[in-house]
Amino acid sequence: MFRKSALALIIGLPTLLTLSACSTTAPVIIDESILQEISQVPTAQLFDASSPLLTKSTFEQVAAKLYISQKLNEIDDLLYYLRAFSYFGPVDELDETSFSLLSTALTELTSSDTYAQSSRLQEQFAVTLYRYYANNEQSHALTKLSPALDAQLARLASTPANTENDYALWETLRAYGLLLNVGRKNSDGELNKTLMQLKMDQALLSFAQSDSSIRNGKDWPKRNAYWALGLYRLALPASEDGSVTADEAALDKAVADIAKQDVAARGDAAKDAYTLGFHVNSFAGLEECEKHSDICRIPEQNEILPIEHHCSDSLFILTQDLNEQELAISCTKLTSQESNFHSLLETQNQATANDFNDALRVVAFKNWSQYNAYGQLLFDIGTDNGGMYIEGTPSKPGNQATFFAYRQFWIEPEFAIWNLNHEYVHYLDGHFVKYGGFGHFPSKMVWWSEGLAEYISKGDDNAKTLRIVKKKLDKAPTLEEIFATEYKDGVERTYSWSYMAIRFLAENYHKDFVQLSKYLKTDYFEGYDELLAKLTQHQDEFSNWLTAQAEAFDDSAEQAKPRLHKQNRYSYRDYLAPKHLTKDGSHKHY
Numbered sequence: 001m002f003r004k005s006a007l008a009l010i011i012g013l014p015t016l017l018t019l020s021a022c023s024t025t026a027p028v029i030i031d032e033s034i035l036q037e038i039s040q041v042p043t044a045q046l047f048d049a050s051s052p053l054l055t056k057s058t059f060e061q062v063a064a065k066l067y068i069s070q071k072l073n074e075i076d077d078l079l080y081y082l083r084a085f086s087y088f089g090p091v092d093e094l095d096e097t098s099f100s101l102l103s104t105a106l107t108e109l110t111s112s113d114t115y116a117q118s119s120r121l122q123e124q125f126a127v128t129l130y131r132y133y134a135n136n137e138q139s140h141a142l143t144k145l146s147p148a149l150d151a152q153l154a155r156l157a158s159t160p161a162n163t164e165n166d167y168a169l170w171e172t173l174r175a176y177g178l179l180l181n182v183g184r185k186n187s188d189g190e191l192n193k194t195l196m197q198l199k200m201d202q203a204l205l206s207f208a209q210s211d212s213s214i215r216n217g218k219d220w221p222k223r224n225a226y227w228a229l230g231l232y233r234l235a236l237p238a239s240e241d242g243s244v245t246a247d248e249a250a251l252d253k254a255v256a257d258i259a260k261q262d263v264a265a266r267g268d269a270a271k272d273a274y275t276l277g278f279h280v281n282s283f284a285g286l287e288e289c290e291k292h293s294d295i296c297r298i299p300e301q302n303e304i305l306p307i308e309h310h311c312s313d314s315l316f317i318l319t320q321d322l323n324e325q326e327l328a329i330s331c332t333k334l335t336s337q338e339s340n341f342h343s344l345l346e347t348q349n350q351a352t353a354n355d356f357n358d359a360l361r362v363v364a365f366k367n368w369s370q371y372n373a374y375g376q377l378l379f380d381i382g383t384d385n386g387g388m389y390i391e392g393t394p395s396k397p398g399n400q401a402t403f404f405a406y407r408q409f410w411i412e413p414e415f416a417i418w419n420l421n422h423e424y425v426h427y428l429d430g431h432f433v434k435y436g437g438f439g440h441f442p443s444k445m446v447w448w449s450e451g452l453a454e455y456i457s458k459g460d461d462n463a464k465t466l467r468i469v470k471k472k473l474d475k476a477p478t479l480e481e482i483f484a485t486e487y488k489d490g491v492e493r494t495y496s497w498s499y500m501a502i503r504f505l506a507e508n509y510h511k512d513f514v515q516l517s518k519y520l521k522t523d524y525f526e527g528y529d530e531l532l533a534k535l536t537q538h539q540d541e542f543s544n545w546l547t548a549q550a551e552a553f554d555d556s557a558e559q560a561k562p563r564l565h566k567q568n569r570y571s572y573r574d575y576l577a578p579k580h581l582t583k584d585g586s587h588k589h590y
Contacts, residue, residue, distance in 0.1 A: 184235035
């Protein structure tokens with residue numbers, strides 16, 4: 001009966017299809033000429049926000065056609081259109097009707113022999129899953145769709161190692177990981193709850209322990225399965241006190257047992273697969289790797305960071321791959337802002353008392369993936385973040401302050417180190433302004449630390465923050481609220497609104513701004529706190545100043561730019577990608 005109703009909808013007969021318990025939709029009339037155009041348009045034109053094919057109406061026609069299509073090439077074209085739409089189409093315009101059509105079509109597809117016999121269609125199905133269903137709103141559909149993912153993982157494991165089969169297997173494993181990576185960031189969200197109910201670890205464990213996880217002598221399939229399992233570990237409900245739960249312990253043991261069998265057969269290669277697959281992606285850290293040295297391997301520091309370059313007596317860089325020109329650029333960027341810092345805060349270049357941080361070490365990794373792995377293994381830091389500054393204990397002789405960073409790999413071939421100038425300000429602030437180490441003062445430090453770092457590093461050129469101010473001016477926090485900011489208050493308040501408060505004071509109440517820094521330098525928190533209270537009296541002026549900044553900022557050109565719905569740049573790891581599989585014209589990703 002459902003099949004009949006669906007067909008009536010697809011061919012445009014005057015009937016309604018019940019897509020869910022609470023929604024109906026009007027018939028979708030397929031324009032075959034549009035579908036023909038989709039099959040003929042060059043990839044570069046399809047993956048283009050200006051393409052006239054990327055509309056909600058065409059999306060629904062494609063989903064409707066996908067439901068009834070039996071031809072492999074036609075189905076492939078339709079699925080590739082869906083991939084292009086997920087990146088460049090108006091995804092925000094899709095509604096429950098749109099997604100119901102898609103989910104119904106995918107359910108029908110995965111029950112067909114055409115799909116079961118085609119690695120290409122299985123690849124496309126996996127991509128469609130993680131591009132459209134990695135969210136709380138549509139996650140309920142995974143209850144019906146994910147069993148097909150489990151089945152195709154088992155099916156693909158037994159296929160010969162060739163390019164088409166490998167793409168399908170790779171995207172299948174990525175689908176698990178990319179869904180879990182989104183879900184684990186909101187443990188109480190519907191997506192994560194659904195993934196936990198589906199027990200996605202079972203298919204992954206079965207695959208990881210099989211001989212099929214080593215393919216044509218290469219262990220990329222095992223590493224990718226480990227990675228997805230590491231993200232499943234993060235998605236599991238955590239204990240309130242931080243202790244390991246029974247489910248977490250059971251998963252750790254299951255993966256460790258697989259790794260031990262692999263180490264017995266392959267030695268250090270198996271250790272590296274476990275370490276760079278499961279261990280670092282569950283953020284287990286240095287101590288746990290040392291504890292489980294039978295399956296986990298820590299490399300030598302000079303193996304990963306062979307280059308040491310000194311910018312000055314007070315600044316040096318350890319890096320994986322920066323060349324001489326890039327090192328020179330980085331040094332110049334850092335040292336050029338020092339004079340501005342000292343001038344703005346009137347430090348007289350005098351360090352705070354009892355501060356032995358004579359030189360800053362910058363550790364610059366090739367990209368975030370390398371930082372994620374080796375920041376943990378070499379320096380015992382948490383790497384589920386965008387980089388960090390570790391001040392250490394400045395009163396301890398020989399203490400080494402360090403900024404951990406990486407290339408802005410997403411802007412290549414341009415070169416920059418992410419947050420380089422921002423983090424350097426943290427060092428300058430800690431060495432020349434704030435007495436004691438991190439956490440020395442009891443409160444009201446977040447706005448100062450992050451706002452100052454943003455202001456010194458960006459100056460008046462901070463378009464990202466001004467866009468936020470312009471968009472959310474009516475919800476702007478007060479000076480009192482900004483001064484009380486904690487990291488839990490979110491990225492915008494921590495960085496953007498704190499930047500605006502620092503800039504307001506620096507431009508309009510510079511004497512008080514400098515006095516705040518002097519109170520911090522002399523360890524007189526009471527004076528700092530009292531002056532902050534007095535500065536809240538300028539709230540009306542601050543509000544008017546914010547309004548003026550928002551009105552003066554012209555973001556019309558930025559608003560006119562086509563939006564690209566990129567995959568999160570930190571969602572996948574470069575060391576997991578099979579070298580023989582590339583993002584060519586038939587396998588585009590952004």
